[in-house]
Amino acid sequence: MTIREGLQHGKENGLAVEHLVKRFGPLVAVDDVSFSVAPGEFFSLLGPSGSGKTTTLRIIGGLTVPDEGEVYLGGERITYWPPEKRDVNIVFQNYALFPHLTVFENVAFGPRRRGWPERKIREEVTRFLKMVHLEGYEGKYPRQLSGGEKQRVALIRALIMHPKVLLLDEPLGALDLKIRQELQLELIRIQEEVGITFIYVTHDQGEALTMADRIAVMNRGKILQIGDPKTIYEQPVNRFVAHFIGNTNFFEGQVVKVEGGMALVDVPGLAQIWGVPVGEVRAGLPASVSVRPEKMYISRHPPKGGSFNVLQGIVEDMIYTGVSTEFIVRLPTGQQVRVFAQNISKDAEIWKITWDEKVWVYWRPDRSLVFVE
Amino acid sequence: MSTLGLPIPYSRWRRTVQQYAGLVLNVFPPFIYLLLFFYAPMALLFVMSFWKSGYMELEPAFTLENYRAFLSNPTYRRIMWNTFVTVTGVMALLVVVGYPIAYFLARMVRRYDALLIYLLIIPVEINYLIRIYAWKIVLGRSGIINAALMYLGLIDEPLRFLLYSRTAVMIVLIHEWLPYVVIPVYVALKGVPQEIVEAARDLGAGRWDVFRYIYLPLSLPGLFASFILVYIPMLGEFAIPSIVGGPSGYMLGNVIESQFLAAGNWGLGSAIGFLLLFITLVLVAIVIKVTGLEELM
Ligand SMILES: Nc1ncnc2c1ncn2[C@@H]1O[C@H](COP(=O)(O)OP(=O)(O)OP(=O)(O)O)[C@@H](O)[C@H]1O
Ligand SMILES: [Mg+2]
Numbered sequence: 001m002t003i004r005e006g007l008q009h010g011k012e013n014g015l016a017v018e019h020l021v022k023r024f025g026p027l028v029a030v031d032d033v034s035f036s037v038a039p040g041e042f043f044s045l046l047g048p049s050g051s052g053k054t055t056t057l058r059i060i061g062g063l064t065v066p067d068e069g070e071v072y073l074g075g076e077r078i079t080y081w082p083p084e085k086r087d088v089n090i091v092f093q094n095y096a097l098f099p100h101l102t103v104f105e106n107v108a109f110g111p112r113r114r115g116w117p118e119r120k121i122r123e124e125v126t127r128f129l130k131m132v133h134l135e136g137y138e139g140k141y142p143r144q145l146s147g148g149e150k151q152r153v154a155l156i157r158a159l160i161m162h163p164k165v166l167l168l169d170e171p172l173g174a175l176d177l178k179i180r181q182e183l184q185l186e187l188i189r190i191q192e193e194v195g196i197t198f199i200y201v202t203h204d205q206g207e208a209l210t211m212a213d214r215i216a217v218m219n220r221g222k223i224l225q226i227g228d229p230k231t232i233y234e235q236p237v238n239r240f241v242a243h244f245i246g247n248t249n250f251f252e253g254q255v256v257k258v259e260g261g262m263a264l265v266d267v268p269g270l271a272q273i274w275g276v277p278v279g280e281v282r283a284g285l286p287a288s289v290s291v292r293p294e295k296m297y298i299s300r301h302p303p304k305g306g307s308f309n310v311l312q313g314i315v316e317d318m319i320y321t322g323v324s325t326e327f328i329v330r331l332p333t334g335q336q337v338r339v340f341a342q343n344i345s346k347d348a349e350i351w352k353i354t355w356d357e358k359v360w361v362y363w364r365p366d367r368s369l370v371f372v373e
Numbered sequence: 374m375s376t377l378g379l380p381i382p383y384s385r386w387r388r389t390v391q392q393y394a395g396l397v398l399n400v401f402p403p404f405i406y407l408l409l410f411f412y413a414p415m416a417l418l419f420v421m422s423f424w425k426s427g428y429m430e431l432e433p434a435f436t437l438e439n440y441r442a443f444l445s446n447p448t449y450r451r452i453m454w455n456t457f458v459t460v461t462g463v464m465a466l467l468v469v470v471g472y473p474i475a476y477f478l479a480r481m482v483r484r485y486d487a488l489l490i491y492l493l494i495i496p497v498e499i500n501y502l503i504r505i506y507a508w509k510i511v512l513g514r515s516g517i518i519n520a521a522l523m524y525l526g527l528i529d530e531p532l533r534f535l536l537y538s539r540t541a542v543m544i545v546l547i548h549e550w551l552p553y554v555v556i557p558v559y560v561a562l563k564g565v566p567q568e569i570v571e572a573a574r575d576l577g578a579g580r581w582d583v584f585r586y587i588y589l590p591l592s593l594p595g596l597f598a599s600f601i602l603v604y605i606p607m608l609g610e611f612a613i614p615s616i617v618g619g620p621s622g623y624m625l626g627n628v629i630e631s632q633f634l635a636a637g638n639w640g641l642g643s644a645i646g647f648l649l650l651f652i653t654l655v656l657v658a659i660v661i662k663v664t665g666l667e668e669l670m
Contacts (some may be wrong), residue, residue, distance in 0.1 A: 063571050083574040090575050095569040099589045109586070110576035163575065 012199060015060065015088075015165050020069035022221075024049045026187035029055045030066070030196050031221035037165070037214075038212030039198055042111035042188070044200045044208040053072040053201040053356040054093065056185045056218075057167045060199065074164055080243060086115070091157035093169040095150045097142040103129070105152055110161045128156040131190065148179040154232065159190070167195045172207070184211060209233065217241050237278060242290045249296075250336045255281055255372065263370040265289050269333045273309045281372050291368040295340040299328050299360050308362040313337070315357050320339045325350070329361055337361060380441075418643040426640020439644035449628060449645075456625040459539055463546045467603065468596065470547065471554035475595075478555070478563035490559065493552050505616045508545045512536040512617065531610045537619025545613045554599040561595025562588060593664055600660060605653050618654070625649060 001123045016036035022029050024338040030052045045053045058064035060071055062083035071079045078086055089110070099105050104125055111121045128165045129135055132152040142150060152173060154166055158166055171187075172180045177240045191198050202208050209229040216226045217240075225237045236242035243250070253267035263277040265287050297303070303310060316336065317328040320343075339361055341350045353359060422439055425432040443449050472494075478486045486665040496504065511517045512535040534540050549663050565588060611626030618624065625645065632642030 061575060063575070082579075083571070084579055086579045088575075090572070092568055092572060094568070096572040098568070098569060098572070098587070109573070109578075113582055155574070157572075183459035 011170045012073070012186055014041065015199070016072045017056070017149045018070045018072070020056065020059055020066045020071075022052075022064060023064050028221050030059065031285060033069070033221070033223050035216050035223060035226055037242075039164075039210055040195050042198045042200065042211060044202060044212035045218060046202055046205060046208040046215050046244075047108045048203055051203075051218040052221040053140075053203075054169055055221075056199055057169055057199065058091065060165070061088075061167055062086050079372075080163065086296075088162045089161050089163040089166055090300055091154050091158050091166065091168045091171045093171075093173065095138055095142075095154040097150055097153060097157070099142055100164065101141075102138060103134065103140050103142075103145070106142070107157045110157065114161075124160055128160050130323055131193075132186065133154055133341060147175055148183065151175065151183065155187075155190075159194060159196070162194070163196065163198060168198060169202045170201055170203065172206075173202070180207075187211070211232055211246070217242075217244065235368060236290075236369070239288050239290065239373055242246070242369065242371065243244040247293050247338060248290045249293065251288060251291075251335075253289065255283050255287045255370070257283050261286070262365055265370055267333075270331060271309070271311055273368065275370040277310075277369035277370045278364055279372065281370055285372045287370050287372045289368050289370050291363055295325075295367040296337075296339045296361055296363040298329070298339045298341055298350060299362075300349065300357065302360045303362045307365060309365055309368060310362040311337070312358065312360055315353055315355055315359055318353070318355065327353070327359075329359060381435055414533055418639075419647055421640055422643035422647050423634070424640045426638055429637040431639055439640045440648065442641060443648065444647050450624055452628055453625050455539070455623070456608060458620075459543060460546075460604060460610075463550070463607060464604050465542050466543070466547055467550055467554045467599075471551055471599070472558055472592075472596070474551075475555045475558035475562060475592075479559045480588070486559075486563075490556065493555060496548075497552055502612065502616075504549070505545060507540070508548070508585065509536065512541055536617060537622065539618070539622045541617040541619075542614050542624070543621040545617055546610065548609060549613065550603045550607065557595040557598040557602065559595075560593055561592040561598075565591050573667045595624065597660065597664065599656065604656075608649055608653060 014037050019036050020030050021348075022035040032051070033056055037044075045056060048052050059066045059069075059087050062078070062081055062085075065080065068078055069079070073087065093352075098109065101109065107125045107128060111124065116124075125138075125203050126135075131135060131281060132155065134149065134152055134156075137145070137149070137153075140152070145153065153173075154170065155168075165298065166189075172183050175183065184207065184353060187198075199210075200212060209232075212229060213227050214226060215232050217224045217232065219240055227235075232241065232368070233245055236245060239250075242248050251265070251267045251270065251273060253265045253273070256264040256266050257273060258264075258277055258281055259275070262274050263281045264272055264274055266272050272313050275291075281287065291309075297308075311329075311331055313329040313331045315327060316330045319326040319328075322343070323341045324342050329337050329339060331337060392456045421431065423435050423437070424439075425434045425436055426439060478489055482489060509516070511621055513519070514531045514533070514536070516535070518535060519528075524529065569591075570587060573587050578586060609626045609629070610624060612631045614622045614624040614627055615630075618627075629642050629645050629649075632638045632645065634644075
């Protein structure tokens with residue numbers, strides 16, 4: 001499906017935004033943002049702080065009016081609808097629970113505005129409280145809850161409305177690692193259970209990779225890449241995405257030539273490195289070669305045969321993490337590279353590597369990417 | 374462990390002393406001040422209200438005579454009733470006028486709300502008595518209002534009820550106390566986080582719902598502060614009724630004042646004062662219960 005067809009599809013069935021622009025004075029917080037989300041999809045907006053994620057979400061929720069562009073939901077243009085009219089709900093970055101209302105009243109707030117019968121409200125609130133393991137919390141006030149509990153109330157307060165799209169703004173950002181992971185799983189379970197489209201904002205790339213069906217990577221108000229986690233990780237479209245997602249080693253140099261679908265980059269003082277060119281790579285341009293630590297081999301001997309990019313260095317540090325060992329290797333230029341080696345068996349060759357030892361680091365040319373910018 | 378083997382390490386000991394000293398130095402002077410100049414006289418007056426008392430005489434005893442004298446006097450009872458009616462009416466009008474002003478300033482004015490609040494306060498900085506006398510010029514027989522109405526031909530002769538009446542007392546009281554209603558409510562409304570309002574809108578609340586279910590309940594503590602700040606002092610007001618009130622505007626404050634100053638009956642004066650205090654405290658308790666304010670505080 002082309003992007004154009006995707007947008008058309010999103011417009012008719014799910015959610016689509018087209019060419020959104022929002023300026024705050026001279027700052028362009030959202031700069032020509034377009035994407036579409038299919039019904040039932042778990043879509044993540046990922047980007048560093050200040051990249052325009054919240055602003056995009058607020059435009060979809062109707063809390064901010066865009067300067068340009070349109071928002072479509074289920075075939076209708078809702079760009080200028082007030083928030084209370086949209087079939088979209090937000091889970092706010094810092095909960096925004098009503099301090100003067102109990103947990104029950106907080107969750108019942110939306111249904112009451114919709115005029116549901118009181119019996120149905122009681123049943124549904126109870127059901128949702130149960131879903132997030134908060135039975136018995138009905139009478140508590142927000143100030144009596146822990147962060148994780150507040151987060152769960154904020155979540156079901158929006159979920160109970162059964163919106164077409166649920167917008168979650170870094171819902172787990174303020175929580176510690178353990179509760180985070182717990183709630184991540186819970187969120188995925190709930191999303192599958194209720195089948196509502198999620199747009200999940202986060203600046204935590206790990207969270208986006210594990211949870212989302214598709215990810216849009218944002219920076220400075222622009223969307224750089226949209227794709228499923230694997231594509232984003234394996235085929236980043238530019239240096240920023242490669243850098244932002246996962247761990248990566250970069251080598252800076254100049255393109256020597258492009259031939260046979262591969263580019264050769266000269267890294268001064270180090271070596272010439274082959275990689276897959278991304279975008280408009282031409283000889284003579286400055287370029288970065290990126291290669292991920294788990295795609296590299298480390299050995300006390302040079303590789304036997306095969307075509308590899310090969311570097312030599314000194315082991316500066318070794319970090320054993322159980323599943324794998326992370327080596328920090330210092331190259332002749334002084335640059336450090338990180339290499340992950342899986343701990344396959346305990347008499348493997350790599351176990352003999354020690355500190356300050358001279359090692360070879362190598363990888364297949366098609367495992368590295370060449371970016372010019 | 375401390376190397377000196379002291380039960381408490383020196384550094385901790387020193388810190389404790391410092392904290393204690395800090396506490397004493399910070400809390401003690403104001404406490405002493407309150408004790409000497411506020412609670413002690415109050416207590417003395419309270420005790421006096423049970424003494425045998427008459428014109429320029431006061432004799433230690435324990436008798437409820439002063440309370441009985443007040444409550445059995447129909448004139449006093451009427452004045453007390455009038456006072457509560459006037460003050461309650463003024464309070465209601467203050468809320469009706471003050472709340473919208475506070476709401477407007479807190480939620481609808483974008484930039485100059487602080488300046489507007491200051492404009493509201495400026496009159497308070499003029500001397501209290503001068504302000505009351507100024508109202509005489511406005512409300513009097515040949516005052517500004519009457520003159521204007523006559524000039525416009527709306528009336529043939531000056532309106533008499535404008536000055537030396539309960540109406541006059543109410544008008545001046547409203548003017549006097551309006552800032553004290555507006556400001557606490559303004560602060561409460563200003564403090565409602567924008568996010569909560571947005572959450573409410575997001576969950577389907579229209580503008581009226583947002584007011585009804587968010588702003589109103591969250592501004593109740595401010596309204597309550599206004600009530601405490603305004604209602605209670607108004608009950609004891611005597612300057613305004615004695616300057617613009619005339620006989621029909623006579624209030625309990627004037628009775629107390631005259632017992633102390635003219636009649637020289639301190640026992641009766643104290644008794645009325647404490648009766649007033651007692652009724653007010655009961656009222657405050659009722660207000661807290663009715664509005665469910667405990668939950669918000
Ligand atoms: N109401 C506003 N007025 C002025 N500038 C704003 C406003 N809201 C956002 N901005 C600016 O727009 C940019 C994008 O903000 P936004 O809140 O969308 O970022 P974000 O991606 O959500 O960041 P974070 O991860 O820190 O939440 C920021 O530079 C921010 O300072
Ligand atoms: Mg944000």
